[in-house]
Amino acid sequence: MSKHKTHSRLPRSKGIDMGTCYTPEECEKKVKRIVLGQTNQQIVEEFITIIGMKERFEQYEVPIPNKIVMFGPPGTGKTLTAFYIAARLKLPLIVVRLDALIHSHLGETGSNIRKIFDYAKATPCVLFLDEFDAIGRTRDHFDEAKEMARVVNTLLQCLDEFEGDSIFVAATNLEAELDHAIWRRFDTKMTYAMPGDKDREQFIHLHLDGFEQDEPVHQAASELLAGCSFADMEQIILKAKRKAIIEHRPLRFTFIEEAYSEYKPNVQ
Template sequence: MASGALLRQLIKSGSEGDSDSFRRVSEKVIQEERDKQHHLLANDLEKILYGRRSASEQAKRFEFSKLPEDKERGLALLQIKEPLRRIDDVVLSDENRSLLDEILEEHHRVEILSSHGLFPADRLLFCGPPGCGKTLSAEMVAAELGLPLAIVRIDSVVSSYLGETAANLRKVFDFIASVPMVVLFDEFDALAKDRADSAEHGELKRVVNAFLQMLDAYDGKSLLVAATNHEGILDSAIWRRFDEVLVFEAPNSEQLKRLLTIKLKGVRREFEVDDSKITCLFKGMSHADVERVLRRAIKEMVLSGKEFLTERHIKSAMRREEARRNRVSKQEQIA
């Protein structure tokens, strides 16, 4: 709770209709809450103070039917979606949560930064194994900023025609420079692979060169997020082009408890999510793996006519997940 002195100032300025004073005191209240590590409350107060347009309202301002296309195949280079996941829907490490809180605050208070000749971080690199929350976090950032999420379609951008991939990237950068969005370059390594790799042909190296130049020259309105499962193969020159690098990993025991709490919200069950017997079952799994197992377990509960989710349902879904992993592993070995 804000100090008594700040609350008195806030109410006084509000009752007197002094909007400038009310805004200044409100910002002090928000900063005080953030200093106390009350980030969720601080973020909510910022949205109330500065206003927050929904992503759908933001999207209506632009003609997304005119998305840039690949010239040869006529395929859209971007997929636009309204983000639905909010910050409370994402389980993050403490470090990543703190970084994203800071980035969101920078964008919520962009006017203050710009008055001092500063700008919010607008180039983020998300690294880590599949299914650990990179795409979900990009969606969350878009939702919290009230912006549409644009996913760059790598399958459309990469072309077999000489020079066409770089041309497609130019179309993407020209478009996102004028339209405020959160732009996700998923499978980023397909565009930024190490140029020193002797196995790669000259065209890919030209694409990486072009991409680096576009990143350097970018001065648009969108926030760029690049995500990769293979950060080890990225070109060394890529890393310094990003303001922040976030590393995503499989959830630890505390994160597992939070994840289970979110995913089992509203589900009647015969166990507590902080039961070590339950959380140990998910040890080493990614966020996506956990969600898939829980979804299977809940389906089994519903289809069997049971009212409560049990440990037996979880273990049955685990066995199916293990069988799935074995099949995937065999197919990868064949390939």
């Protein structure tokens, strides 16, 4: 499936696309089994409601939010939420390729950042920048701190000037590494955590309901998977389903146990 069919060409750096574009339909497919948790669900719903009431907000001269920052451990749904927001807003999602954006040559990173923001200003989309802290840490890639300050300044300027119908979404595992001035620019902040009991159960239901089982496995699976991230749970459940499929048998708890010990999740 072509990912670029309906969109103007993405900005390029050294001849390479700086991002991947997903259509709203592609985004929709990815988020069928999302578990957001009550607080984040509320934040997203409010955000989407506001976007849908643009004119009313203009009338009151209250700016609408358009910059979201997500913070939390790996595998808890930050990237997935970017897909979800794009699907809900029926906007294409541009996932920026950080390796194409960050450049060791003077000025090149800043100019790439500008290009990608200019694109988002001109083309309604959800612009998603993962590992956002890497921009705040570009110091490692440069000889001069001065150059680093310039990159951060460019980013601040781009954030300040970001307007129109696009949404900017940034995600990071390392909240502390982010420049404070950048952090302040975001109107919407979402925090992610490892799944609690309720989230885990909901996730297990979403993945197991509808898959043939010869014994109820939900309860035991939920106990076994305690402490896993959503990403780990997903991998283990998929592994267990594969085992059931190749053996032409319904799913049973032993498949999940085997999958767990083969996958070896990093559980604290």
